[in-house]
Amino acid sequence: MRVTRPNRAALAAFALVLLTPAVAVAQEPLAAATGSSASWADGWTASAQGVYPIGYSVGQPGPVGPAGPGNTAPLLTAAFPDNQAHNQTVRMIVQPGVEGSRWRVRLTNEFGTRPVTFGRAYAGLQRIGGAVVPGTNRALTFAGRRTVTVPAGRTVLSDPVPVRVTDAQSQHLAVSLFIAGDSGPMTWHAAAFTTSYLSAPNAGDRTADLTDRAFPHSTTSWFFVSEVQVQRRxxxxxxxxxxxxxxxxxxxxxxxxxxxxxxxxxxxxxxxxxxxxxxxxxxxxxxxxxxxxxxxxxxxxxxxxxxxxxxxxxxxxxxxxxxxxxxxxxxxxxxxxxxxxxxxxxxxxxxxxxxxxxxxxxxxxxxxxxxxxxxxxxxxxxxxxxxxxxxxxxxxxxxxxxxxxxxxxxxxxxxxxxxxxxxxxxxxxxxxxxxxxxxxxxxxxxxxxxxxxxxxxxxxxxxxxxx
Missing domain, CATH: 3.40.50.1110 (SGNH hydrolase)
Known part of the structure; x- marks a missing residue:
């Protein structure tokens, strides 16, 4: 496995993370053995692992950095020229393992060193590429608010959102996140083996877009999303x-x-x-x-x-x-x-x-x-x-x-x-x-x-x- 050297800023960010307390993730009630209409279970997860670009990715587009210990991830320089998001939208594609019609999405800033503000967030069914099926894109809210700021070292779970997934083997969820301002160091999962889509820096809020014209860049990693829960019996x-x-x-x-x-x-x-x-x-x-x-x-x-x-x-x-x-x-x-x-x-x-x-x-x-x-x-x-x-x-x-x-x-x-x-x-x-x-x-x-x-x-x- 070829290894490339992480930049100093990324290593410094990780060093700061090591000094922060363990991430506080609220535990959801365990579903009863008999099941219930109010039970939640995980439909999809990705383990947050660190600060981009430190990690091992596969099939990532972008130029590869110089050889050295610490990182195999090519850099997404067109989308993240300084390894952070700037007033732009990411559309993360995830595939739950089960069908359902009510979902909650966990956003993560576990390895960040500054608060990240998500100005808007949506979830809908992927159509093809970065496009979303018309009529399925739904706004995510957090304690009733459409904007949420996640402190460094923390996560947040959305309110339930209605999106109907009827075939878990063929349908994917598109989770679109508008990062307002500068994100600072980004929490990611390097090896998604799934293609997701990124807007250009300063492209603004494109979370409600149904087409993918505003998402010219792709990635085989997941950013800021670590869990999708499903509510079902x-x-x-x-x-x-x-x-x-x-x-x-x-x-x-x-x-x-x-x-x-x-x-x-x-x-x-x-x-x-x-x-x-x-x-x-x-x-x-x-x-x-x-x-x-x-x-x-x-x-x-x-x-x-x-x-x-x-x-x-x-x-x-x-x-x-x-x-x-x-x-x-x-x-x-x-x-x-x-x-x-x-x-x-x-x-x-x-x-x-x-x-x-x-x-x-x-x-x-x-x-x-x-x-x-x-x-x-x-x-x-x-x-x-x-x-x-x-x-x-x-x-x-x-x-x-x-x-x-x-x-x-x-x-x-x-x-x-x-x-x-x-x-x-x-x-x-x-x-x-x-x-x-x-x-x-x-x-x-x-x-x-x-x-x-x-x-x-x-x-x-x-x-x-x-x-």
């Missing part, structure tokens, strides 16, 4: 919690073929009438379970908060969560130099906290990385540690279930390596990196999850402990 949320392999690196841009997407389609085929499961992805490229530092030349800010630190925000505080699938740890071993015991200790902490909330957790075995040229991923020592971690996942009994991703992706003729058919790059072409499975690999992984067990966890949970 008998809907539960499953969180795919992990790193770049869960985030979809080497899947297909706009193809929805990450392993959580494959799993969503399998669940759709098996769900009982009137009950639905929404699979949401809370994953960050480079993310680690532990707080163990990266090897020299690496860049911790690129990787987002470690799983043990973002668990509350990304899992426990999400509404309607019934189960978690955890696939993470290879970056600790291959990028951070952590031991198998340290990763397992992180697992135990996560399992304890998840179980304390009455939520089930499935452990996913770590896929092979032998042959990888960067970090320590390709070494025999890392492979031995990976196998020790996988033995814990399979045999410890600590997890409520196991998704054996290693078994379906490892080459039996070349142990420790990905199957050759899974070791190419679906996103931008060319060879793979021996770490990230491609579309074919993600399909195999999505098929490896026990859907019958997951439906039991999601739709028929045991009684929860008191909050």
């Amino acid at each position: 008998d809907t539960a949320t499953v969180v795919a919690f992990g790193d770049s392999i869960t985030d979809g690196f080497f899947s297909t841009i706009n193809g929805r073929d990450r392993w959580p997407d494959v799993l969503q389609r399998r669940l759709d085929e098996r769900e009982p009438a009137g009950r639905e499961v929404s699979v949401v992805t809370e994953a960050i490229g480079g993310n680690m379970v532990t707080r163990i530092g990266r090897t020299p030349g690496g860049c911790t800010p690129c990787d987002g908060p470690p799983a043990v630190d973002r668990l509350d925000r990304d899992v426990l505080q999400r509404p309607g969560v019934r189960a978690v699938i955890l696939l993470e740890g290879i970056n600790d071993l291959g990028g951070g130099g952590a031991t198998a015991d340290q990763v397992i200790a992180g697992y135990r902490d996560i399992i304890r906290r998840v179980h304390a909330r009455g939520i089930k957790i499935i452990g996913a075995t770590l896929t092979p990385s032998a042959g990888t040229a960067f970090g320590l991923y390709g070494t025999p020592e890392t492979d031995a540690a990976r196998r020790a971690v996988n033995t814990f996942i399979r045999t410890s009994g600590q997890f409520d279930g196991v998704a054996d991703f290693a078994a379906v992706t490892e080459d039996p003729a070349n142990p420790g390596h990905l199957l050759p058919a899974y070791d190419t790059n679906s996103s931008v072409g060319g060879a793979g990196d021996h770490l990230h499975p491609n579309r074919a690999g993600f399909i195999a992984m999505g098929e490896a999850v026990d859907v019958s067990q997951l439906l039991r966890f999601a739709l028929y949970p045991a009684a929860r402990p008191a909050a």
Whole structure:
């Protein structure tokens, strides 16, 4: 994975963020096991990871910066010439996993260092490109107001907005945000694998536009949006919690073929009438379970908060969560130099906290990385540690279930390596990196999850402990 150097302003902004308190995200009521017309569940999420442009993006348009540690994201210089928004509109395209007619949208300034004012915000159905289906674009309000200022380190959840999504496999929501004035450092999720659209600087409020003529620039990242909730009966949320392999690196841009997407389609085929499961992805490229530092030349800010630190925000505080699938740890071993015991200790902490909330957790075995040229991923020592971690996942009994991703992706003729058919790059072409499975690999992984067990966890949970 080629790495480029972040600019000094972005690093300074991240340093300031490290000094701010943890983001305060209000916890929504968990949906009752029997469901209710007032229940909310997550329909789509993206884990806020840091300040643009620090992070790993894929298929991003724009010039690439000089080589060096800290960032692989090409800069969107035409839209954000100084890495911030100026009196302009972003149209973020997201795809909920379930149908619905009432939604709430969370805007995030978690890693910003100054307040961001959203002068107007709309949500509607994407038509094609950056265009919106006529008659569907609805104004978002926040405590009844159409303008909202989000302080640094905070998020805000919109009031319910009526937009009818009748086919979650084909319809996308277009969330349009007008940033009034200067945004300062922008909170983002680098690797969206979905194309969104940006106006030019100082283009003003174009949130109500139905055409995309005012949105000449594109991005494969998400800015300022971290969650879309749906209100409906008998809907539960499953969180795919992990790193770049869960985030979809080497899947297909706009193809929805990450392993959580494959799993969503399998669940759709098996769900009982009137009950639905929404699979949401809370994953960050480079993310680690532990707080163990990266090897020299690496860049911790690129990787987002470690799983043990973002668990509350990304899992426990999400509404309607019934189960978690955890696939993470290879970056600790291959990028951070952590031991198998340290990763397992992180697992135990996560399992304890998840179980304390009455939520089930499935452990996913770590896929092979032998042959990888960067970090320590390709070494025999890392492979031995990976196998020790996988033995814990399979045999410890600590997890409520196991998704054996290693078994379906490892080459039996070349142990420790990905199957050759899974070791190419679906996103931008060319060879793979021996770490990230491609579309074919993600399909195999999505098929490896026990859907019958997951439906039991999601739709028929045991009684929860008191909050």
